[in-house]
Amino acid sequence: MNRIIIVVLLLCFGQLAFAQHEGHDQSAQKNKQSEIYTCPMHPEVNSSKPGNCPKCGMKLVVQKQKIVQSKKKVPAKKSVPEKMDNMKMDPKKEASKPAQSVTYTCPMHPEIHASKPGNCPKCGMKLVKEEPKEVPEKHDGMQMPGDTSNGKMDSMEDMNGMQMGDNDATLENIKKAKANLGPIKTITSSQPPRTVRYDLYIRDTIVTYGKKPKRAIAVNGQIPMPTLTFTQGDTAEIYVHNELDEETSLHWHGLFLPNRMDGVPFLTQMPIKPGETYLYKFPIVQHGTHWYHSHSKLQEQIGMYGSFIMKKRQEWSIPTIPVMLSEWTDMKPEEVHRSLKNATDWFAIKKGTTQSYFEAIKTGHFKTKVNNEWKRMNAMDVSDVYYDKFLINGKNQSTYPKFKAGDKVRLRIANGGASDYFWLTYSGGKITVVASDGNDVEPVEVDRLIIAVSETYDVVVTIPENKSYEFLVTPEDRTKSASLWLGDGEKVVAKKLPKLKYFAGMKMMNDMMDMQGNMIEMEGMKMQNQVMDMNTVMYPEITGPENPGDTAKADRMQMNGGMHDMAAMDNSSSDIVTLNYNMLRDPKKTTLPKGPWKELKFELTGNMNRYVWSLDNKTVSESDKILIKKGENVRIIMFNNSMMRHPMHLHGHDFRILNDQGENAPMKNVLDIMPMERDTIEFAASEPGGDWFFHCHILYHMMSGMGRVFSYQDTLVDKTDITDSKVAKRGLNSDDRQFHPMARIGLESNGSDGEIMLANTRYKLSTEWRIGLNKDMGYESESHFGRYLGRMQWWFPYIGWDFRKRTVDPNEKNLFGQSLAPGRNLFGQSNTKNFRQVFHIGLQYTLPMLIIADASLDNKGNVRFQLMREDIPLTSRLRMNFMANTDKEYMAGFRYIVTKYFSLSTHYDSDMGIGAGLTVTY
Numbered sequence: 001m002n003r004i005i006i007v008v009l010l011l012c013f014g015q016l017a018f019a020q021h022e023g024h025d026q027s028a029q030k031n032k033q034s035e036i037y038t039c040p041m042h043p044e045v046n047s048s049k050p051g052n053c054p055k056c057g058m059k060l061v062v063q064k065q066k067i068v069q070s071k072k073k074v075p076a077k078k079s080v081p082e083k084m085d086n087m088k089m090d091p092k093k094e095a096s097k098p099a100q101s102v103t104y105t106c107p108m109h110p111e112i113h114a115s116k117p118g119n120c121p122k123c124g125m126k127l128v129k130e131e132p133k134e135v136p137e138k139h140d141g142m143q144m145p146g147d148t149s150n151g152k153m154d155s156m157e158d159m160n161g162m163q164m165g166d167n168d169a170t171l172e173n174i175k176k177a178k179a180n181l182g183p184i185k186t187i188t189s190s191q192p193p194r195t196v197r198y199d200l201y202i203r204d205t206i207v208t209y210g211k212k213p214k215r216a217i218a219v220n221g222q223i224p225m226p227t228l229t230f231t232q233g234d235t236a237e238i239y240v241h242n243e244l245d246e247e248t249s250l251h252w253h254g255l256f257l258p259n260r261m262d263g264v265p266f267l268t269q270m271p272i273k274p275g276e277t278y279l280y281k282f283p284i285v286q287h288g289t290h291w292y293h294s295h296s297k298l299q300e301q302i303g304m305y306g307s308f309i310m311k312k313r314q315e316w317s318i319p320t321i322p323v324m325l326s327e328w329t330d331m332k333p334e335e336v337h338r339s340l341k342n343a344t345d346w347f348a349i350k351k352g353t354t355q356s357y358f359e360a361i362k363t364g365h366f367k368t369k370v371n372n373e374w375k376r377m378n379a380m381d382v383s384d385v386y387y388d389k390f391l392i393n394g395k396n397q398s399t400y401p402k403f404k405a406g407d408k409v410r411l412r413i414a415n416g417g418a419s420d421y422f423w424l425t426y427s428g429g430k431i432t433v434v435a436s437d438g439n440d441v442e443p444v445e446v447d448r449l450i451i452a453v454s455e456t457y458d459v460v461v462t463i464p465e466n467k468s469y470e471f472l473v474t475p476e477d478r479t480k481s482a483s484l485w486l487g488d489g490e491k492v493v494a495k496k497l498p499k500l501k502y503f504a505g506m507k508m509m510n511d512m513m514d515m516q517g518n519m520i521e522m523e524g525m526k527m528q529n530q531v532m533d534m535n536t537v538m539y540p541e542i543t544g545p546e547n548p549g550d551t552a553k554a555d556r557m558q559m560n561g562g563m564h565d566m567a568a569m570d571n572s573s574s575d576i577v578t579l580n581y582n583m584l585r586d587p588k589k590t591t592l593p594k595g596p597w598k599e600l601k602f603e604l605t606g607n608m609n610r611y612v613w614s615l616d617n618k619t620v621s622e623s624d625k626i627l628i629k630k631g632e633n634v635r636i637i638m639f640n641n642s643m644m645r646h647p648m649h650l651h652g653h654d655f656r657i658l659n660d661q662g663e664n665a666p667m668k669n670v671l672d673i674m675p676m677e678r679d680t681i682e683f684a685a686s687e688p689g690g691d692w693f694f695h696c697h698i699l700y701h702m703m704s705g706m707g708r709v710f711s712y713q714d715t716l717v718d719k720t721d722i723t724d725s726k727v728a729k730r731g732l733n734s735d736d737r738q739f740h741p742m743a744r745i746g747l748e749s750n751g752s753d754g755e756i757m758l759a760n761t762r763y764k765l766s767t768e769w770r771i772g773l774n775k776d777m778g779y780e781s782e783s784h785f786g787r788y789l790g791r792m793q794w795w796f797p798y799i800g801w802d803f804r805k806r807t808v809d810p811n812e813k814n815l816f817g818q819s820l821a822p823g824r825n826l827f828g829q830s831n832t833k834n835f836r837q838v839f840h841i842g843l844q845y846t847l848p849m850l851i852i853a854d855a856s857l858d859n860k861g862n863v864r865f866q867l868m869r870e871d872i873p874l875t876s877r878l879r880m881n882f883m884a885n886t887d888k889e890y891m892a893g894f895r896y897i898v899t900k901y902f903s904l905s906t907h908y909d910s911d912m913g914i915g916a917g918l919t920v921t922y
Contacts, residue, residue, distance in 0.1 A: 261280050
């Protein structure tokens with residue numbers, strides 16, 4: 001047994017060393033390859049110099065060839081024909097050319113070459129034919145088709161590499177959308193600017209959106225909160241009456257207002273205490289679709305959200321519906337947050353999206369699963385939480401039957417969900433997008449769009465006939481849906497979005513991440529503004545079915561010999577027109593006023609294993625305020641180095657998203673930034689002062705500390721009601737510093753073993769125990785307190801104590817015939833596993849395959865090394881765990897998950913023997 005343990009230890013360390021060496025070898029090999037240029041959409045195109053593809057006009061990107069064939073130079077001809085078709089070649093020279101063999105390459109990884117068709121070893125995408133062509137010599141005075149190597153740059157001089165998108169197509173789309181909209185009448189407000197008062201009464205209530213009656217928060221007796229409507233120029237006077245037994249607040253999302261009215265507790269105001277009334281009063285200086293919500297703890301999740309509509313003085317005379325999207329879970333939001341911190345996969349079980357080894361083998365993705373865990377990643381997911389119901393204006397099915405054939409309807413849509421993105425599709429035809437985050441954009445027609453958490457979009461849809469058409473709202477994980485029915489008569493349903501191909505997404509993510517947990521920016525590709533959705537490989541409606549055997553459908557989905565997968569990722573070129581930020585164009589110029597510039601760079605960082613989210617690996621409580629001055633222009637460059645999308649929201653300001661529209665870049669207050677994207681926004685620091693929050697708007701990411709505070713250095717005249725800055729700072733920092741309790745308690749026939757812990761973003765205090773049924777089995781307890789280090793938190797140094805006592809007959813042996821007497825450990829030291837009372841220091845490190853290596857030294861000089869792994873997903877509900885250490889202790893067991901908190905379990909322990917029973921997980 002000693003030899004087995006030693007071999008296991010050596011293998012694990014050997015694998016880690018191999019992973020690092022492998023990355024070095026790959027880098028060295030790439031440097032040896034010569035550099036040529038190819039088109040991502042047409043890999044048969046090759047050029048020795050940068051330029052544009054002669055077939056589609058896309059910029060050529062660097063392709064690293066493995067083999068560079070030397071070619072003899074052909075003397076340049078003196079006469080230059082006007083057309084290539086008329087150019088005659090020497091037949092002898094043509095005949096002397098060697099026949100070129102057909103090779104295959106990957107659209108995503110052009111450095112991959114194969115002599116036979118198959119799949120890319122990096123991402124699994126189908127290889128396509130590659131027809132190498134000789135790079136023509138520069139003939140005197142001859143301009144080759146598509147040659148752009150004349151020293152001139154494209155119109156976007158600062159955009160090097162691959163630009164997925166076509167601004168000409170966007171302008172053509174705008175022209176068509178305007179024509180289809182036709183002239184729309186407007187109506188001028190007859191009322192002069194006035195003060196509009198609302199009284200909001202916040203109370204507890206009980207709702208049954210899911211399977212059971214649960215607590216919610218209603219305002220004026222309704223969920224969502226009342227739609228507040230104003231006209232530009234009005235003054236809002238909103239009295240908030242807190243009738244809860246807890247503090248609350250209201251934030252006016254996307255509004256320009258005095259800092260003390262912004263509604264962020266402990267930053268711009270003190271919380272509204274139970275029984276108090278608070279007045280929010282501010283001028284309405286803008287227009288558009290916005291919304292408002294609680295900014296206190298997790299209240300937004302249970303009902304505190306509503307539409308906030310500001311009309312223009314001259315508004316479209318068109319039927320308009322405020323549409324508030326949200327989700328509901330029967331689980332308390334505090335328990336949702338704690339479960340996420342505990343890395344439970346219960347939500348995946350409920351959604352049917354687990355990616356176990358059995359499922360991987362069944363679908364032919366065993367290697368993908370192993371590679372995923374080799375890179376120390378958990379299963380692929382696109383949203384964090386399982387929800388029982390999705391709601392539109394508080395209902396799963398909302399009906400508006402008053403519309404008839406030919407009517408155009410404006411939907412003012414706000415995503416008030418706590419953590420879900422939503423796909424929007426319409427059974428009546430195209431969706432015309434006319435505004436985003438309250439700001440007008442030139443109309444564009446799309447088949448679908450995804451709305452990020454907290455974003456707003458204004459869209460116009462047409463009722464084709466006297467029927468009822470479905471406006472379908474589908475969460476990004478496609479588990480359920482909600483519907484808005486427009487018109488009366490026969491129902492015309494929208495096509496349901498098929499189940500995601502999670503293993504395809506896992507395969508793509510494996511290739512996008514290196515061994516250190518960093519996202520790899522693809523050479524030559526400029527990923528930004530939602531244009532290239534890497535999740536597209538998961539969309540069966542675009543890239544084909546999950547089952548490789550369904551070749552008939554798969555073949556229909558392939559275009560140009562397999563290039564459809566790549567084309568589909570480019571949201572501007574797919575048959576299904578999907579909105580992206582490059583398509584948003586402001587009707588007017590949005591360039592910022594002249595002034596000094598301040599540039600900031602943020603890396604969006606996260607760790608799904610422990611559910612920690614941050615900017616530059618620092619949470620709000622770990623960061624200083626970012627100082628800005630009125631009159632400055634602030635540019636923010638963000639790189640998403642995580643596996644999740646993040647809707648980044650700036651309070652009190654709109655920002656420009658730098659896209660293909662140049663001076664007409666759109667103005668927004670929320671930026672959805674996809675994994676591996678590098679996006680740039682800029683805003684004018686135009687406020688008179690104050691502190692303004694900038695954060696991810698996924699509620700549980702924000703509560704984990706993913707944000708910053710922009711603070712004006714200018715003196716704020718209109719002071720907030722915060723009088724004690726230390727109290728306010730503690731309150732603001734309390735969210736991401738909160739400790740969460742977790743436990744695992746096993747009750748089996750051979751005794752009890754388990755662990756209880758308290759953990760937050762950085763620190764963990766834990767106690768584990770094993771208690772036998774008699775003195776031979778004995779008991780032991782080991783406690784640790786430590787701090788996680790590094791962006792991925794793979795390092796965990798700790799201090800602790802270890803106490804154990806066990807009475808053993810020297811002649812007694814375990815199941816494998818080994819003596820239970822301690823003897824010596826694998827380091828030749830006296831083995832104290834049966835009686836120990838020591839303090840120790842140690843270090844844990846997460847190895848590939850998510851194995852935890854634990855080395856410790858106690859105050860008596862004894863060394864222990866241990867390997868362990870918990871929750872290996874064998875099937876959707878069956879988990880395995882194991883442990884072995886140099887004290888000659890080892891354990892292996894299984895756990896079958898029955899409910900969120902209860903599992904059937906069995907395990908064998910080298911000291912306590914075999915047992916079976918029940919495990920409670922909290």
